[in-house]
Amino acid sequence: MRSWPARMRGMAFSWMGVGSLKPMSSSALKNCLLSFSASKPMRPKVLPNVSCGMPKAEVNHTGFEDMAPLKGEEAAKALVSLRDGTDWVLQLGKVLSQEQAQGLLAAWNHVDDVEGFQLNVVKPFLEALADKTTSGFTWSGELSSLKSGLLFLTNHKDIVLDPSFLNVVLLGQGLPATEIGIGSNLLASPWVNALVRLNRCFVVERSGSARDRYQHSLRTAAYIRHITAQGQPVWLAHREGRAKDGVDATAPALIRTLSDNGHLETWDALRVSPVSLSYEWDPCDGMKVRELLMRERDGDYTKAEGEDQRSMLLGMVGDKGRVHFHFNNAVMWEDPTEGSRPEQHMAAKVDEVLMTGMRFWPNQRLCGEWIGLDPEVLAPAPEPTQADREAWKTRLSSITGQLEAEGWSEEQVSRKWCEITSAPLTHRHALLHK
Template sequence: MKIPAEFDEIRPYSPEELPQIFDELLSDKDFQEVIKKVMPDTPLDALTNILRNCKTNLDVQKNIFYGLLHDLIKKCSDGFSLDCSQIAEKNKGYTFISNHRDIVLDSGFLSVGLIDNGFPTTVEIAIGDNLLIYPWIKKLVRVNKAFIVQRALSMRQMLESSARMSRYIHFAVTQKQENIWIAQREGRAKDSNDRTQDSVLKMLAMGGDRDIIDSLKELNIVPLSLSYEYDPCDFLKAQEMQLKRDVEGFKKSQKDDLINMQTGIFGYKGRIHFQAGLCINDELETLRGLPKTEIFTHVSEIIDSYIHRNYRLYPANYIACDMLDGNTSMAEHYTEEDKLKFEAYLQKKIGLIDIPNKDVDFLRQCILTMYANPAKNHLQAIRK
């Protein structure tokens, strides 16, 4: 398939480009060091042979990343499941819009789940260029079906970049028959109060050559709820909240991003469940004729409603609600043993934070809020 040249800078590598990129990666000393740590039982020669037998990006995912992710699920969690039973046609391209918990694993686990559920392909992934700290990372993510979201641009450049990315997403879904994964907002919601940003939907609508409703329908949007029992980065998020509160103009460094990625990948996650909702095309049709601004607000509300209703809640979510509210109104959802376990977990995670003027009460409240918000949003959504 001929891919328009305008996408060359941001798209995943094409099958024809892969052999050269494999050679560049395999000769990169930094990449070799990472491989030794991540795949200690696989000699470089064996990896070279595996890669050279991969003809497509999907081959790479199935032959390398799929096994690595399943190993990670065994070592760092108590199991992963994806329920996509509401998706009737597996052979169409879909745009999965989800809440965002882990920089790397949200899309990685989704791809594993799609393969395990018999989908013909995985997802192409929107990833910010701020995370592409080293040249080998940029190459590797483009091998792994990522397309690049360009950050740190002027307002005019940002508009042009967003329009091009939107055109690429439409091309991927309609022409390549690919699935897309994109987070409902820029960056992770540090407090887990998941809300779809209208700006994400406006970007998605830019690339269609028809009206807003038809442009969004063309993407076959499926809201996806991601539920991790424990967030390995919870203490890092709380730490960042205090630093933002106390240090004027605080911004995370590239090193911080790297620590977040490593902690998220290798930290303990408990149980993990992803729940796909219905494709929202029928609901989009009911919005036809509304003013533009109202359409985006309504679509955000539809997506949020699905995501909130489809959370899988764990004892920690209910315990955090009661600890924040100072009561036991949700005690039917957990045992005394669950509570003692979560309190010990909370203490341990706060203990990992090492910053000047450490505000334990504030940090505790931040982490409790992260675990409570999914339960609060879920209960509110199912009452509507």
């Protein structure tokens, strides 16, 4: 098991209330993204590109320029405009020393391409973020599984940090960073668009009618085949949007699209490698509880303006506890069992691999005990210590306190939160004991 050095600290929960959800402007979001306190000095250094594990040949994006990551002259211009569009020393000086803020900007000043930006600016930022918001990040899996993967398919916990932490692992092993699929609905402003496309993100269009979205998905799949054929790895979430109910289930429609309607050769050429992501705490769990309770009461839920951006921010800067990524071997195409459609069969197979590689936490066992799950279902989660129990009580009290103010009972909130938190255990048991 590998890890990043990280400061182990007591669990201090500061869940941001959702009762008074307000629209967030792009400028406010930008300032919030800069407003986390670094837990140790961050001293970026410009490192030579020879060590960063980037592909030897530049990926050809011809025909997909409108959705592809920025590169070349376009990226160089965006790096300058993004850097010069904000007084970064002033903004970073709110949480870092003047010297540290100037050091980070100095590293940026020496960067003129995407590779240098990722290695010398983004990677140090993410390492500081992990140190600030986790109680330790670890990963496991054979190096061969990292080297052989072309499409890293993960369960979906955080649109920003899932692929970011994955890429820090890859870069740390001298391997190429992935390109990252991100929905157009999350690109709220030009500066966000520029920032994500400088971080090797390609845009998955999510607008239009059902037919439009289907056509967009076909083009996305064609793009993925186009770049993986050139040796460029890709990260994708196994479903659109995070599972609000805690059940990480791969979307059969995604399998169908990636395999071009069930073609063995098309799927196997992608070398789909599932990566099991395990976060001890979900910074957005209170928002999810609120949404699910409102759906049950009202039959529907309408997001407030800026809610996606608020969720992205909270996911980044909120406390995640321990985090573990497990890299599984590639999953090859397998013909379905009788009575099962190919995409459903393969989605279940991917889920089995993801669940087998999952790490479970004491808080999940405590939640399962609270709602009365069978001991066999709880078995993969470790027995909690007294500290685990206290942390669990603190978290639950924080969420119930926030939502009781909106009129929900303690019983309603507690049950829904425990159902969401223990859902991975229930899902694992159902998959592996069917």
